[in-house]
Amino acid sequence: MLLATCISTLVVNANTSAVAILLPAISEDTGMSVDTLQWAVTGYSLVGAAVIVTSGSLGDVFGRKRVFQLGLLLFVASCVLIALAGSGEVVIAGRMIQGAAGSTILACGLSLLTVANSGQEQVRAVSLWGAAAAVGAAAGPLVGGVLVDVTGWQGLFWLDAGIAVGCMLLTAATVAESRDPDRPRSIDYLGSVLVALTLAPLILALSKGGDWGWVSAATLVSLGVCVVAGIAFVAVERRVAVPLLDLALLRNRVLVGSTVAILIGAGTINALMYVLSLYFQDPSALGFSPLEAGLATLPATVGLVVVAPLVPKLAAKVGGREVVGIGFLLTTIGFAWVGLADSSWKYGAFLLPLVVVAVGMGMSNGPASAASTACVPVDQVGAASGVSNMARYVGAAVATALAATVYSTVTSNQVADGQARSEALASGLAATSWLMAVFSLAGVAMVVVMGRRAREARGTLGDSAAAAAAHTHTLPTTATGHAEPATT
Template identity: 60%
Template sequence: MADLDAKVSTGKAAGAGVLIAACVSALVVNANTSAVTILLPAISQDTGTAVDTLQWAVTGYMLVGAAVIVTSGALGDVFGRRRIFLGGLLLFVASCVLIALSTAGAGVIAGRMIQGAAGSTILACGMSLLSVDSSGPAQMKAITLWGAASAAGAAAGPLVGGVLVEATGWQGLFWIDAAIAAACIPVTLLMVKESRDPNRSRSIDWAGTALIAVILVPLVLALSEGSDWGWASPAIISCFVIGALGVAGFVYAEKRVSAPLVDLALFRNLVLVGSTLAILIVAGTINGLMYVLSLYFQDPTGFAMSALQAGLATLPAVAVMIAITPLITPVALKIGPRQAVALGFLLSAVGFGALGFAKSSWTYGYFVIPLVVMAIGLGLANGPASSASTSAVEPEQVGQASGISNMARYVGGSLATAATATVYAAAIANHRAAGASDADALAAGLSRSAILLAIMAGCGVLLVVLLGRHRLHKVSPGATAAAYSHTVPVAAGD
C-alpha cells in the first residue's frame, strides 16, 4: 500500500529513452537556431552571398516553423507521435547535410527552411512524447529537464557556433548537429513507445497550414525589400494585398474545417490575445537584436570580432534571461502578472532605447548594461505571458492555446528579424549616401534598429489593458524554463 501511495504522489516517471531523445534533440534544435546568426558573415564570405540575402536563412526558418508547428503536433496525435518525431529527426539530419554541402546561399536558405519544419516538429512532438510518457509531479520534472535543455541550447548556441567557425568552418555546426540528431534516431526506435490520441479527429487542416505561409511569406518579403523596392511600389502593395487575402482566406477556412489549426473562438479571450502578442514581441525583439548585434560585432568597421568573440559578446543577454528564471514566478505572483509583463517590457524598452544612442566611438563595455537590462525585462515579460496564455482558457482549450502561443514565437521572430534587417541596411545605406564614414553609418544602422525594437517593446507595455486582472497561479520552474522556446500547457490551478 505504501508503494502504491508513493506512485500516486510522484506520478509516472518518463522513461530514460524518451528523456534522452526529447531533451538532446531540443538542446540541438535550440542551439542550432541561436547559432546561425553568428555564422552569417562566414557563410556570406564563403558563398559570395550578401548578408542581406542570407537574412532569409533566419526568417525563412521561422516562417516555415510558424506554419508547421501546430500541424506537426496534430500529425503526431493522429499518426503516432514517435513516428512524426522520427520524421522530424530525419528531416533535420537531411537539412543539416544539405546546408553543410551548399556552396551557394540558395542552398543554405533552402536547407534552413526545411530545418524550420524539422525543428518545430521535433519540439512539438518531443514535448508530446514526454507528456504522455509521464504524469503528476514526475511529469513536471521531465518538463523541467526538457526546458533546461532547451534553455542551455539557446544560451550555448552562439558560443558553440563561434568556436566551430574557427575550428572547422561554419559547416562544422551542421555536421555535428546532424550527427547528434542521427544518434537520437536509434534511441527513439528502441526505447520510446508509440502513442496516439484516439479521441482526436483524423482530419488535418492542410489548408490552414498553407494559408499561414500565404500570409507570412508576402509580409516578410515586403518587410525585407520595402526600402529597395519602395514602400508604395506595386510589388510591395501586392505583397500586403496577398497577405490580407491570406488572412481572409484563413478565417474562412478555419470556420469550415472539422479540426481547425486555430480555434478562432479563442481570440474572444482577451487574456489569451494579450499574452500571445506579448510572446510574439518577446520572440521578435530577441531575434531582431541578435541578428543586428552579430553583424555589427563582426563587421570590420564595427568591432571586427571573430565569430567566437561575437558569440561570447552576445552571451550575457541569453545567460541573464536563463539566470533569472527561478525569480520570474515569485516576482509575478507578488506584483501580479500584468504588472510583471508591463514592467518587463518597460525595462526592455529602456535597454533597447539605450542602444539607440550607439555611436561608432562606443566600446563593447557600453553594450553590457543595456543588454543585461533588456534581458531581465524580456525574461520577466515572457514567463507570465507564456503561463497566462494557457491558464486563462478552459482545460479542453489548453492544447489549442499552447499551439497559438508557439506559432506566435515563430511569427514574431520572422517578421521582426525581417523588419530589423531592413532598418539596419537602410540606415547604413542612407548615412553612407549622406557622406558619413563607414563606422558612423554602421553605428547608425544599429541605433535605428534598436529604436525600432524599443518601440516594439514599448507597445508591449500597453498589453496590460488586454491582460486585465488575470490571476497567475503558481507555475512549475519547468514550465518557466521551457517558455524560452516553447509554451508548456498549464491549466488554471496547476
C-alpha cells in the same frame, strides 16, 4: 525517451540561436550578401510558424514517435544539405526545411513526454525538457562561434546532424509509439499553407520594400497577397472540423494580450541578436571574430535564462501582469539605451543595456506564457499553447526581417551620403534599436489588455523551468488550474 527528447530540443534550440553568428562566414563563402541571407533566419521562423501546430496534429493521428522520428530525419537531411551547400540559395532552402523539422521535433517530443508520464514524473520530465530548451537557446551563439573558428561554419551542421542521428537510434530502441485514438483524423493542411502564404509576402515586402520603393507595384502586390491569404485563412478556419487556430479563442482578452506580448518578446530578442551578431563582427564596427561575437551576446542570452526562473515567485507575489509590464518597460529602456550608440562605443558600453534587456525579457516572457495557458479551460490548454507557440515564430520572422531592412537601409543610405562606414553602421544599429524600443513599449500596453482574470503560477520548480523556456516554447504551469501539465 527523456534523454532523446531533451537532447533533441537542446540541439534544435542551439542551432536556431547560433545561425545569426554564422551569417558573415556563410556570406563570405557563398558570395551572397548578408542582407539576402537573412532569409536563412526569417525563412526558418516562417516555416516553423506554419508547421508547429500541424506537426503536433500529425503526431496525434499517425503516431507521435513516427512523426518525431520523421522530424529528426528531416533535421539530419537539412543539416547535411546546408553543410554541403555551395550557394546561399541552398543554405536558405535548407534552413526552411530545418524550420519544419525543428518545429516537428519540439511539438512531438513534448507530446511524447506528456503522454508517457503522469503525476510528478510528468512534471519532472516536462521541467527537464524546458530546461534543455533554455540551455540550448542560451548556448547556441557561443557554440556557433567556437565551431566557426575551429571547423568553419559547416561544423555546426555536421555536429547537429550526428547528434540527431543518435537521437533517432535512441528513440527507435527505447520509445513506445502513442497516438490519440479519439482525435478526429482531419488535419488542417490548408491552414498551414495559408499561414505561409500570409507571412512569406509580408516578409518579402519588409525585406525588399526599401529597394523596390514602399509604394511600388511589387511591394503593394506582396502586401495584397498577404492580406488576401490572411482573409482566406480566417475563412478556412471557420469551416474546418479541427482548425489550426480556433478563432473562438481570440475572444479571450487575456489570451490575446498574452499572445501579442509573446510575439513582441520573441520578435525583439531575435531581431536584437540578429543585428548585434552582424554589428559585432563587422570590421568597420567592433571587428569581433565569430567566437568573440558569441561571447559578446552571452549577457543577453544567458542573462534571460538566469533571470527567468526567479520570476514565477515574484509574479505570484505582485501579480503576473505587473511583472510583464515592468519587464517590457525595462526592455524599452535597454533598447533605447542601445539606440544612443555611436561609432565610438566599445563593447563595454553595450554590456549594461544588454543586461537590462535580458532582465526585462526574463521578467515579461514567463508570466505572459503562463497567462496564455492559465486563462482557458483545461481542455483548451493545448490549443492556447499552440497559438502562443505559433506567435513566437511569427514574431521572430517579421521582426527579424524588419530589423534587417532598417539596419541595412540606414547603413547604405548614410554611406551613400558620404558618412564613414563605422558611423553609418552605428546609425543603422541605433535606428533598429529604437524601433525595437517602440515595440517593447507596445508590450507595456498589453498589460492593460491582459487584465487580471488569469490565475498566477505558484512559483514551483516546474514553473521556473517553464519560465526559463518561455522565450522558445510555451509549457503549462501550475496556473493551468490542475496539478499536471496538459498534453500539448
